[in-house]
Amino acid sequence: MESSSIDSVVEETPLEMASDDRIDAPGEPVTSERPPLKTRHRILNSIQRMGSSQSLIGITRPRSQSLRSGGKASISCVSLTSGGSSYSYSYPSELSAGYSTAPTSVANTPGPSPVFDDKPRLRTVTPNGPSSIPLPSDLRPWSRNGAEAEGDYFSQPLKKKPERRPNFNFWRDLPMEIRMYILRHLPPKEIVRLSAVSKSWHAMCFDGQLWRSLDTSEFYRDIPAESLVNIITSAGPFVRHLNLRGCVQLYKNWYRDGFNDACKNLENLSLEGCRIDRTAIHSFLLQNSRLVSINLSGLAGATNTGMTIIGEHCPRVEHLNVSWCHNIDTRGLKKVVEGCPNLKDLRAGEVRGFDDVDLMNELFKRNTLERLVLMNCDSLSDESLTALVEGVNSEVDVLTGRPIVPPRRLKHLDLTRCRGISDAGVRSLVGNVPNLEGLQLSKCHSLTDEVLTELLPSCPVLTHLELEELEHLTNEALKTLSTSPCAPYLQHLCISYCENLGDLGILAILKGCTSIASLELDNSRTSDLVLAEAASVMRKRNRAAKARSESGSLHIGLKMVVYDCPNVTWSGIREVLYRNEEIARLAASADGTAPTYPHQIIGLKCFYNWQPTVEEHTKRVLRGDIEAANRLQKGWAKFMILNEEAGVNGSGTRRRRRRAREAQEMYQNEEDGGAAGAGGPQQRLPVIKRTGATSLMDAFRLRSLPPDMYYIPNFITAEEEASILVKIPAQRWVTLSHRRLQAHPSTLTKTNTLLAAPLPSYLLDPIVDRFSELGIFDHTPHKKPNHVLINEYKKGEGIMMHEDGSAYASVVATVSLGAAICLELAWKKEKLESQGLDISSYNLPTRILQEPRSLLITTGAAYADLLHGISPIEVDQGLSAETVANWEFLGDRTPFENAGGQNHRGTRISLTYRDVLKVSSAASKVFGGLGTR
Ligand SMILES: O=C(O)CCC(=O)C(=O)O
Ligand SMILES: [Fe+2]
Incomplete structure (x- = not known):
């Protein structure tokens, strides 16, 4: 549209109205002493500079004050603006050439005159007599919104016709850096699309600067192999972070146009789920000696040779994920451990050979690991686990009989389904892992209370604990946990399929673990009592939050999984639903506005016949539709009661049969x-x-x-x-x-x-x-x-x-x-x-x-x-x-x-x-x- 183009706006600018000529028109009263224009400009500019000084802005007198109070003035002029007026306009010299009509800053434009008035006026310089007369309306610069504002007419050029700027091609004339800056805000998918516009756009879109990080996780299914090859071959040296997880389409393209040689400065690399052979993997590893994080999870092409390459060429590696790489064993990992002194995070689920005491001793000596995932490593033995934690032949404390070793740095240890370990191996952790936050011991079937009651009190910052399917555990382990130093920090506990665990232990947990947010209790002896207690715990938490005046919205604060718990009945579930409604009612304050403190409800996973009702109820509670939630809860309860009664009439056989x-x-x-x-x-x-x-x-x-x-x-x-x-x-x-x-x-x-x-x-x-x-x-x-x-x-x-x-x-x-x-x-x-x-x-x-x-x-x-x-x-x-x-x-x-x-x-x-x-x-x-x- 013409009117919105920069040029057309400039043309319409009514500059003439404020020009000196008009002010000096014959017949109008004018100042008696009028310095030559240039000199006046200088004076006015210096006044203007003073006026815009921050120290003066604050003390600007109100409009017209000087005139009314003293009536003395040395210069006559059109009063322009006062600091803070929303009608302030001025024309700094470069703008008055006609390029912009935009208002400039108020602070810079207090106006050239020390005299202010509500209306544009001319004032004669007569020390005693009446000193101002209104400016005829056709000479007023212009007005806005009924209030008039004036331009700095002294700074206007003389009748200078604004030059028309040549057409401005916004995009083409932007500096490249700004274009790149704009493109950088687009998602990769859009950039690839834009590359089809023209050759120059193509070149711009595949410029390396845009691709320092290429993470395909959002669009890995949609992006054609062609585009990926294009990006990587042209931006290769710029790419630092490359996540090609799941890009199966690259199959057969790894060797195209120097694709796998293109990246030389990678720091993070994920090839998980790609169809890539060992040679291409090796080539990535050989080219990128700055790699810090490598994810090769599940790749058949990842082998011990690849590990040797990492050990020899990538000394900075801190994170390595080789879980489910069946062609890697601990011989390969040893090379990595030897060559990468900063290795912090090793994920080697299902990798073979963890009975290797030498490797574990090496890891012990370095003591750099913060995360170790050995899920499904059946080869892990008590001896090798002990070597990892206590080393081999370490000095023994004569009083305790335990080796004297510096504490391990481990924060996360996943030993899920390491069926070769027992209490003897896990005992080595006692007192040696004070930083442990996450511990997974699920399905290590032979573990007992004995080792856990020793271990848990020695992990003061534990937040996540998984003990699924540990059949020998009893409530004693949970009681110990509930009184351990970590209890107030524990957020997640899984005791699914621990068939000896029940109310006694879990009630203790609910009491002692005040931050618990996730409790997986399926297939345990949990009963309705636990559900009722959990509901009451949530009430207390909400009250405590209110007392602390915390703000936040209604959300699920405790997730509980209780399906297949024979002692959980529909009435326990209903209790939770009912309490959730109650909390939501409190959350909706009297005036219907948003809650002012956090309100947490319980999210339940229960018997799957009841689950759709529970989910629908939770949805309704969360969106504040409490009446609808209540109707659902009551209707469901009625249905369940009728169901029960139908069973009572007979000997119960019918009900059992139907169920x-x-x-x-x-x-x-x-x-x-x-x-x-x-x-x-x-x-x-x-x-x-x-x-x-x-x-x-x-x-x-x-x-x-x-x-x-x-x-x-x-x-x-x-x-x-x-x-x-x-x-x-x-x-x-x-x-x-x-x-x-x-x-x-x-x-x-x-x-x-x-x-x-x-x-x-x-x-x-x-x-x-x-x-x-x-x-x-x-x-x-x-x-x-x-x-x-x-x-x-x-x-x-x-x-x-x-x-x-x-x-x-x-x-x-x-x-x-x-x-x-x-x-x-x-x-x-x-x-x-x-x-x-x-x-x-x-x-x-x-x-x-x-x-x-x-x-x-x-x-x-x-x-x-x-x-x-x-x-x-x-x-x-x-x-x-x-x-x-x-x-x-x-x-x-x-x-x-x-x-x-x-x-x-x-x-x-x-x-x-x-x-x-x-x-x-x-x-x-x-x-x-x-x-x-
Ligand atoms: O009705 C449908 O479309 C889904 C049914 C279904 O998922 C099933 O029976 O397994
Ligand atoms: Fe289905």
């Missing part, structure tokens, strides 16, 4: 964690045939998700949908608390076996035929689905987050009927944790909006590494391209767009097609086949 049946259905149909999902090795099969239909399927792949999920809208027609819906047998429904379901041809047996039987024809035709055309089940054992689960969700119903178990091949095809619904996705926590990854850095667009008649296919990593579920809500909110992974693929977005990003749910039925791995044809022979039952 048992329900539990069985749950385990078999939720397919997560329980009997079906536990333990067994995940079956990984290549899925979706890579020929023929590939390109068709590729067109439906959801690229923002881990490989592979596909969404095909309108997979069946409305007629086909209607015809299936009427054929679903009404008598087969099994009602669960948040949905109902039926399985075809039948539910699986306890051993996850399918009794062979054909699927009913309405489930086969036309759907399964279309699957064959697309090759969806081509690589599963039976090459087609043999099992269909029909789920029905009414408005407000859902299914908790879960993973499908190992009973099936890793392909699920879901056809949706009836109404649209959002499927939610999340990373499996263990998946990330097992790789030492931070869950917060792995965001997904967390939803898939499934329209009626659509098909969703889940395979590969998406099947193995993600959880899925459906929230039990009536309206899916906030639907947009950012939050819905298949937004671009929807058959018709308009209903959701028109509803402001909402989906008002109706009844939705899903058909989940899978291939069950184990099929028993014997049973079907015996029983003559179950047919379509």
Whole structure:
């Protein structure tokens, strides 16, 4: 727009109005002594300088004061501004040439005159008589907002026409440094996109200055290998921090255009999850002798030779992660320890050879380690652990009989599932690790109370402690912990599957560990009493925070995991929900404004039949919808009471039977964690045939998700949908608390076996035929689905987050009927944790909006590494391209767009097609086949 360009603004500047000529117009009263213009300028400038001096600004007299009080003035002029007037304008000489109309600083422009008035005036210099007359309005510089402000007319050039500046190309004329500075604020993905603008932009976008740090974790799936090679080859020497975690697309590109020779100044390098061979890894290590942090976790190409290279060429290394590198053992690590005197952080989970006493003794002598991860190192022995902590043949204190050694620097020690160690080895830690903050001893099955009651009091700053599956532990260990010096600092405690631990120990923890924020108690003897006590502890914490006048918002202050605790009942859970509501009510102050001190509630993970209710309740409490939370809590309690009563009438057999049946259905149909999902090795099969239909399927792949999920809208027609819906047998429904379901041809047996039987024809035709055309089940054992689960969700119903178990091949095809619904996705926590990854850095667009008649296919990593579920809500909110992974693929977005990003749910039925791995044809022979039952 013309009016907004710099040039046009300059043209419109009404400079003439303030020019000297106009003031001197004949007939107007003027000063009697008028110094020549240049001299006047000098005088005025010096007055101006005085006026702008900081020491004077503060003591500027109010306007017109001098005139009214003394009536003496030596110079007549148009009064301009006073310090602090919001109408101040002046024209410093360079601006008055016409480049800007912007107001300049008030402090610099007190105006040339020592005389101030509310209105522009001319004043004659007559010592006694009336000394000012108003300036005619057409000579007033201009006014703003009804109040008039004047320009420094003395400093205006004489009738000088502003020169028109040549066109200003904002971007081109900016200095390169500023352009780079601007680009540096863009996310890498945008910079790569911009590089397509032109050759010069390409050169600018791949300038090394922009790429000191290249962290692909936010976009590693989207960035093409080409762009990565481009960035790294052109910016190589500038790159200091290179995180290529998960960039599998670089496979075959490591040797292109000198790619792996390009970086020479790396300090941090992560190649985790890349498909990279040993030679390319070696080349990175050989070129970068300044490396401080190296992450090669899980790489088969990481070998002992690589470790030797680190030891010889990278002496600055402080952090090394070689967990799950099965081609590395402690012989390689020894080279690193010898060559890297500053090694602080060594993560070597599942690496072999930790019974090597020499290596441990070397680590002892250096005493530089602050973090040591030896998870799953079965080779670790009591002897080698002792060598790590106490060295070999150290001098022994005659009084205590213990070696005299300087304290270890260790802050984090992870010995999870080091099954070769016992009390004898762990005892060496007693008194020697005073800085320990995190200790993981889970699944070291032979540990007992005895060593823990010695060790825990000697770790005064311990904040995280994991003791999962230590069957020999008793409440005594917890009692000791609760009175140890670390008790007030302890934040996280895991005693899952410690089946002897119960209320006595945990109540002590709740009492003594006043900062506890996470308690994992699943499969322990925890009872409702603990839940009630935890609720009361939270009340106290909130009161204490109030007394300290701390500010903050409502949040989960204590996470408790109590699923599969036989002594936790629904009434214990309800107590927590009720107390959470109470805290939220306190948090919402009387006038409805935000809370003024922190309010913490309890976040619960409990029996998964109750979990959707608990989660929904927590959501409502956190968003301050206390009435809705209360309704939910009461409704649920009523339902549970009725359920109980139904059982009391009979001898209880019916209730037990129903519960048992329900539990069985749950385990078999939720397919997560329980009997079906536990333990067994995940079956990984290549899925979706890579020929023929590939390109068709590729067109439906959801690229923002881990490989592979596909969404095909309108997979069946409305007629086909209607015809299936009427054929679903009404008598087969099994009602669960948040949905109902039926399985075809039948539910699986306890051993996850399918009794062979054909699927009913309405489930086969036309759907399964279309699957064959697309090759969806081509690589599963039976090459087609043999099992269909029909789920029905009414408005407000859902299914908790879960993973499908190992009973099936890793392909699920879901056809949706009836109404649209959002499927939610999340990373499996263990998946990330097992790789030492931070869950917060792995965001997904967390939803898939499934329209009626659509098909969703889940395979590969998406099947193995993600959880899925459906929230039990009536309206899916906030639907947009950012939050819905298949937004671009929807058959018709308009209903959701028109509803402001909402989906008002109706009844939705899903058909989940899978291939069950184990099929028993014997049973079907015996029983003559179950047919379509
Ligand atoms: O109904 C759906 O879309 C999901 C069902 C499901 O996840 C399952 O049964 O495993
Ligand atoms: Fe599922």
